[in-house]
Amino acid sequence: MSSEVAVVYVLTALGLVVVALTRLRLRADDAAGRTRVARRLLDLHTGAGIAALVIWTVFLVAPADTALGGDTVGIVGLGFWWLVVVAGIGILLRWLPSSGRHASAGAEDSWSGGPALSLLAHLGTAAGVCVFTWAYLTSVV
Numbered sequence: 001m002s003s004e005v006a007v008v009y010v011l012t013a014l015g016l017v018v019v020a021l022t023r024l025r026l027r028a029d030d031a032a033g034r035t036r037v038a039r040r041l042l043d044l045h046t047g048a049g050i051a052a053l054v055i056w057t058v059f060l061v062a063p064a065d066t067a068l069g070g071d072t073v074g075i076v077g078l079g080f081w082w083l084v085v086v087a088g089i090g091i092l093l094r095w096l097p098s099s100g101r102h103a104s105a106g107a108e109d110s111w112s113g114g115p116a117l118s119l120l121a122h123l124g125t126a127a128g129v130c131v132f133t134w135a136y137l138t139s140v141v
Helices: 005-028 039-061 072-096 114-139
Strands: none
Touching: 005 039, 005 072, 005 114, 039 072, 072 114
């Protein structure tokens, strides 16, 4: 196994961690951030994340000469990963400061004192998905 392929496998596992921890961190009504995250956005992030993980992992482990290891499966998996990134960026928007007479103070939780964990996770996922796309386009995987 080449080092590029190993990086893709490690980033895939880290994607699982990001999807799971995002769900755990935001499931409560008093989750960290300036405002609550829309339930549908969190469900989109989790659902697309699960689909991306399953489809992308099947694509990675299936032999290339089978239907499951084919180009279509890889493209669908990448599509779901990009959907996770878009939903993750939407989730990050909850940290933007709000102003005005009816603005509420930001909530914090025991995970961190601010947006650092969310930024690391979701911007790291975006970088990882760029690596996945590069690996797919250059036939590394």
